[in-house]
Amino acid sequence: MDIKQKDALNKFKGREIIVWGDFILDEFVYTTSKRISREAPVLITEYTSSELFPGGAGNVVMNLKSLNAKPLPIGFIGKDDDGKKLISIFKENCISTSGLIKIDNFRTPKKSRILSGGYNTKKQQVLRIDTKNYNKPLKNDYNKLLKRIESLLNPEGLLIISDYLAESVNPNIFKKITTAFPKAITVIDSRHNLINFKNGTILTPNEPEMKNLFPNNPFLNEEDYYRAGNKLLEMMNVKGIVFKRGHKGMIIFTKGISPQKINIFGSSSIVDVTGAGDTVISVLSLSLLCGLSLYNSAKLANIAGGIVVMHEGTYPINYEELYNASK
Numbered sequence: 001m002d003i004k005q006k007d008a009l010n011k012f013k014g015r016e017i018i019v020w021g022d023f024i025l026d027e028f029v030y031t032t033s034k035r036i037s038r039e040a041p042v043l044i045t046e047y048t049s050s051e052l053f054p055g056g057a058g059n060v061v062m063n064l065k066s067l068n069a070k071p072l073p074i075g076f077i078g079k080d081d082d083g084k085k086l087i088s089i090f091k092e093n094c095i096s097t098s099g100l101i102k103i104d105n106f107r108t109p110k111k112s113r114i115l116s117g118g119y120n121t122k123k124q125q126v127l128r129i130d131t132k133n134y135n136k137p138l139k140n141d142y143n144k145l146l147k148r149i150e151s152l153l154n155p156e157g158l159l160i161i162s163d164y165l166a167e168s169v170n171p172n173i174f175k176k177i178t179t180a181f182p183k184a185i186t187v188i189d190s191r192h193n194l195i196n197f198k199n200g201t202i203l204t205p206n207e208p209e210m211k212n213l214f215p216n217n218p219f220l221n222e223e224d225y226y227r228a229g230n231k232l233l234e235m236m237n238v239k240g241i242v243f244k245r246g247h248k249g250m251i252i253f254t255k256g257i258s259p260q261k262i263n264i265f266g267s268s269s270i271v272d273v274t275g276a277g278d279t280v281i282s283v284l285s286l287s288l289l290c291g292l293s294l295y296n297s298a299k300l301a302n303i304a305g306g307i308v309v310m311h312e313g314t315y316p317i318n319y320e321e322l323y324n325a326s327k
Contacts (some may be wrong), residue, residue: 003291005300005326011290012319013068018153020074021057021162021169023100025082026274026314027112028053030123043126045116053314054089055111057162059275063282065093066316074099074148075168076137078108099148103141107133109166113313133166146173156183158289160281161197163190171196187285189277198236202294204281205232206244229253240294242284242301244277252298260295265306265325275314280305283317300326 031045054062057075064071073090077083077100086108087097110131115123145168153159159177163169169190178186178199186200192212194205211219214228229243233253241253247270250262283304287297303325304317 005287005292005296006323008287008290008292008297008300009319009323009326012286015069015286015289016072016154017064017069017158017160017285017289018072018074018099018149019057019060019064019160019162020149021060021160022109022164022166023054023058023073023075023077023086023168024056024164024166025086025108025110026053026055026059027051027110028313029112029114031114031116033116033118043116045114045126051313052085052089054086055275055314056109056164056166056278057160057168058086058090059278059314059316060160060162060282061090061095062093062314062316063279064286065095067282067286067319067322069286072096072099072152074101074145074152076101076103076106076141076145078102078106078133079104080108082108082110082131099152101141101144101148103137105135106137106167107131107135109133109164135167137167142170142173145170146176149173149177150180153177153181153184155181158185158187158285160285161186161188161190161200162278162281163188163193165191165193169193174200185285185288187281187288189281194236198238200236200238202240202242202284202288203232203236203238204242204244204277204284206277207246207248210243225251226259229259242280242294242298244280244305246273250298250302252295254294262295262299262302265303266310270309272312272315273309274312275316276305276309279308279317283322 028051030048034044061071061073112129114127117123187202189204243251247268249264252260280301284301
């Protein structure tokens, strides 16, 4: 019998979850707009302040920490200033960094969002600058990463995979992990690379990713989505799929069960979607680990996603907010 959401939330504290993925530094630069430049049709803005947050897999880690869990981040990080800043933020939040592997010639990915507005007005994003890593880690680096996962993963524990295509996540290592840890739960969020993660436990694609996987499917009605989800379930040999549809909610696909719809939680007037998928996979994973079914785990994750999209920027879900909104 499935337990209640609040009962699952009461079990979150101290739960250990490994987060293997791409760790990104999210930078928010706040400026005040003055006038239009005479040099080009662009705003002239004056720097006000800036903030730094862990993004990508780092945001998953921060969500888990905010939910009183014990996240263990594993992945590559550069020996650069941005890598040092990420490690510093984790340490300030009492998060272990022993799983982060510093490697040469690796640039820590960064997303810099420039926000601007007039005095006493809401700042809006006017530009995003992405700093990417283009150097592939060496075989020896991946061997270190594999050993790090093997040493930290509980045989019956849970592994979140947060793949932002920045080289930390490798399908060959994933195959070795699923073979070596057949009872471990693997919950996977991969940006347009999902096809490489067969035989996992749970997949969490969004609508653009699903459409990329099935370009010949018209996706005109619910039956088209159901057909694609069931096909992916069979094709990937997984136990379940949480199909994220933004303001349309979710569809849950489970072997042997008809697709189950979940409506959006809260308002469809979304403020900011930054990091919402990271929140969803964090709550989904913790809920599964604490005894909720996939459907009820997704329902709780849907509530969390509905809360964070009403906040600006990279916002980890607050435990009290989620607890008060749950049943």
